[in-house]
Amino acid sequence: MASGTRLRRFAYYGAVVVGTAAALGFTSAHNSSSANPFSRDRRSSGEISAITERMSSSGWRVPNRNTQEAALRGSSEVSPFDVLVIGGGATGCGVALDAATRGLRVGLVERDDYSAGTSSRSTKLVHGGVRYLEKAFWQFDYGQLKLVFHALEERARILHNAPHLCNALPTMTPCYEWWEIPYYWAGLKLYDLVAGSRMLHMSRYFSRKESMEAFPTLAQQNALHKTLKGTVVYYDGQMNDSRLNVTIACTAALAGAVVLNHAEAVSLKKDEVTGNVTGARIRNKLTGKEFDVHAKVVINAAGPFCDEVRKMADKNAPQIISPSSGVHVVLPDYYSPDHMGLIVPKTKDGRVVFMLPWLGRTVAGTTDSATNLTMLPEAHEEEIEFILDAISDYLVVKVRRSDVMSAWSGIRPLATDPNVKGTDTASISRDHVVCLDSDGLVTVTGGKWTTYRSMAEDAVDVAIKSGSLQPMNGCITQALPLVGANGWDPSSFTVLAQNYVRMKRSYGGKIVPGAMDTAAAKHLVQTYGGLAPQVALIAQLEGLGKRLAHGYPYLEAEVAYCARNEYCESAVDFIARRARLAFLDTDAANRALPRVIEILAAEHRWDRARRKAEMADAITFLETFKFSRNAQFDDGKHRAR
Ligand SMILES: Cc1cc2nc3c(=O)[nH]c(=O)nc-3n(C[C@H](O)[C@H](O)[C@H](O)COP(=O)(O)OP(=O)(O)OC[C@H]3O[C@@H](n4cnc5c(N)ncnc54)[C@H](O)[C@@H]3O)c2cc1C
Numbered sequence: 213m214a215s216g217t218r219l220r221r222f223a224y225y226g227a228v229v230v231g232t233a234a235a236l237g238f239t240s241a242h243n244s245s246s247a248n249p250f251s252r253d254r255r256s257s258g259e260i261s262a263i264t265e266r267m268s269s270s271g272w273r274v275p276n277r278n279t280q281e282a283a284l285r286g287s288s289e290v291s292p293f294d295v296l297v298i299g300g301g302a303t304g305c306g307v308a309l310d311a312a313t314r315g316l317r318v319g320l321v322e323r324d325d326y327s328a329g330t331s332s333r334s335t336k337l338v339h340g341g342v343r344y345l346e347k348a349f350w351q352f353d354y355g356q357l358k359l360v361f362h363a364l365e366e367r368a369r370i371l372h373n374a375p376h377l378c379n380a381l382p383t384m385t386p387c388y389e390w391w392e393i394p395y396y397w398a399g400l401k402l403y404d405l406v407a408g409s410r411m412l413h414m415s416r417y418f419s420r421k422e423s424m425e426a427f428p429t430l431a432q433q434n435a436l437h438k439t440l441k442g443t444v445v446y447y448d449g450q451m452n453d454s455r456l457n458v459t460i461a462c463t464a465a466l467a468g469a470v471v472l473n474h475a476e477a478v479s480l481k482k483d484e485v486t487g488n489v490t491g492a493r494i495r496n497k498l499t500g501k502e503f504d505v506h507a508k509v510v511i512n513a514a515g516p517f518c519d520e521v522r523k524m525a526d527k528n529a530p531q532i533i534s535p536s537s538g539v540h541v542v543l544p545d546y547y548s549p550d551h552m553g554l555i556v557p558k559t560k561d562g563r564v565v566f567m568l569p570w571l572g573r574t575v576a577g578t579t580d581s582a583t584n585l586t587m588l589p590e591a592h593e594e595e596i597e598f599i600l601d602a603i604s605d606y607l608v609v610k611v612r613r614s615d616v617m618s619a620w621s622g623i624r625p626l627a628t629d630p631n632v633k634g635t636d637t638a639s640i641s642r643d644h645v646v647c648l649d650s651d652g653l654v655t656v657t658g659g660k661w662t663t664y665r666s667m668a669e670d671a672v673d674v675a676i677k678s679g680s681l682q683p684m685n686g687c688i689t690q691a692l693p694l695v696g697a698n699g700w701d702p703s704s705f706t707v708l709a710q711n712y713v714r715m716k717r718s719y720g721g722k723i724v725p726g727a728m729d730t731a732a733a734k735h736l737v738q739t740y741g742g743l744a745p746q747v748a749l750i751a752q753l754e755g756l757g758k759r760l761a762h763g764y765p766y767l768e769a770e771v772a773y774c775a776r777n778e779y780c781e782s783a784v785d786f787i788a789r790r791a792r793l794a795f796l797d798t799d800a801a802n803r804a805l806p807r808v809i810e811i812l813a814a815e816h817r818w819d820r821a822r823r824k825a826e827m828a829d830a831i832t833f834l835e836t837f838k839f840s841r842n843a844q845f846d847d848g849k850h851r852a853r
Pocket residue numbers: 298299300301302303304321322323324325326327328329330331332333334335336337338339475476477478513514515516517521536537538539578621622623624625657658659660661662663
């Protein structure tokens with residue numbers, strides 16, 4: 213071996229050991245607040261814990277929409293916000309929470325709903341990225357390895373800060389060749405090692421018999437007639453992505469951030485003399501009215517759309533986003549066991565496809581192809597077919613197009629150097645970019661859901677420096693419980709089941725008591741955490757205990773609760789992001805719509821015209837979800853109904 217190569221390997225594996233030590237907690241440079249040049253700590257630790265306690269108390273209430281809009285309008289040239297965030301996805305809401313808890317004055321505008329973009333359309337994994345680890349290993353790429361270390365650290369933080377919305381999920385890697393067993397076993401043990409003290413559970417080998425017991429629908433023979441030799445099971449985190457996003461937005465609002473959904477930044481404001489960005493012109497999309505928001509720094513967290521915002525400041529700004537679409541399909545629960553996922557490590561064209569249990573159904577995906585930018589991306593029939601083909605090789609279940617209950621597409625905000633040519637989006641780094649575009653405009657993009665918190669931390673650090681802002685303390689989001697985390701425990705559903713009834717209106721119009729069954733109680737605590745009793749109370753006291761759709765635990769009371777406490781402003785906000793019906797079962801979402809609109813109309817005092825418009829908007833939205841009845845054509849193989 214050439215000495216140069218040997219040296220490189222030595223340096224690489226040295227770095228692996230040092231990095232692992234860091235992950236195991238032997239070094240703490242990353243966490244040390246003294247290493248953070250922005251931690252002024254003018255607030256005492258007692259004051260900080262008082263704030264966090266107030267935020268997580270069950271008596272919380274976010275300011276209502278009118279109050280938030282008035283506060284945004286209240287900014288002026290002489291009294292600007294410290295930071296205005298554009299975009300209410302995971303990244304933008306993470307930025308608002310980070311900045312607000314540092315004692316900065318923060319506004320956030322989201323042109324649709326929190327999580328309406330990519331952040332509701334992910335695979336729902338909170339992960340370090342096993343495939344990046346594979347790349348790191350084979351390409352001796354310390355950069356990739358650092359990404360994995362870092363993401364695993366953030367994985368642990370998300371699971372700690374929002375335990376009600378996340379869970380550890382075992383995932384099975386099937387081996388149909390003998391050599392695959394040691395290969396995947398060693399790779400996944402390395403994943404455990406890299407996670408160190410943040411490991412969720414240890415990976416392990418399952419014999420063929422154990423594998424079949426844990427995953428009865430797994431094929432005993434693959435498409436090449438090779439017999440299953442065994443499987444290796446490893447753990448990652450899983451989340452309810454849009455609920456987590458809305459929870460971050462609400463936590464930010466409780467921390468003092470002024471957040472407004474359905475409010476678009478239509479242009480940026482600039483100082484005529486210096487050319488610095490000084491705020492934005494905002495259009496309230498529910499009323500059509502426009503107003504200015506003044507800020508010392510604008511943080512652009514518009515995800516795949518961040519180039520649009522950058523071009524508002526400089527129309528010649530080079531493109532930094534290569535949008536790539538990823539499709540998922542949702543299948544009935546019998547495709548996968550309740551608590552075991554499946555990873556297809558290499559499809560015919562070398563991609564990774566997951567098949568995971570999620571909220572009582574099975575999610576399979578994803579794809580990766582260059583796309584155009586749109587807020588309502590649609591799954592293409594060939595992408596759906598690709599996923600169904602990929603999983604059908606590993607299942608005894610007859611995989612049918614007619615089983616697809618929902619299919620959706622999301623756009624990855626892959627940040628790339630504009631000088632790099634090529635459209636192979638899988639090869640572009642998933643690390644995030646924070647750049648100071650012009651004075652007063654910071655862009656944060658790329659990365660992944662799992663790393664939203666650290667992306668936010670980095671962006672706020674840059675904003676503080678560039679805007680000479682005066683935070684009251686350093687970043688405190690590492691161990692900050694999100695709303696609902698306090699008072700939650702995995703068994704709290706039993707208290708709901710024992711203490712509440714679902715008072716519901718019978719078909720004859722009478723209010724009658726019904727049991728708070730286990731499925732509904734479990735669903736409420738997994739969705740609202742420690743605040744679930746508040747939803748149960750609405751169901752009990754206001755006669756809103758009926759289910760919204762047959763076969764799903766969503767209750768009418770949730771619509772009222774979300775309208776009052778979670779900025780749920782439209783029917784789509786509810787069926788897609790507060791509840792996940794659109795994603796789980798498009799047909800069920802359609803059926804729930806009339807009642808959802810009726811309850812929202814009562815909460816928001818909608819007139820007849822608004823109700824009609826809501827129905828039309830929701831139907832248009834659901835048409836972009838390609839469930840079996842929406843199939844554009846029959847591929848003849850996975851036959852549509
Ligand atoms: C198919 C797929 C699967 C994925 N799976 C995973 C996974 O399992 N785990 C993981 O960690 N990551 C995953 N990711 C990545 C992750 O979902 C994204 O990195 C993350 O959601 C990006 O969040 P964001 O806030 O930057 O962007 P977005 O969620 O897109 O948010 C940007 C927001 O900005 C708003 N906006 C745009 N312009 C304006 C304007 N002018 N004014 C106001 N608002 C504006 C948009 O409406 C949008 O809501 C996946 C991504 C895809 C596409």
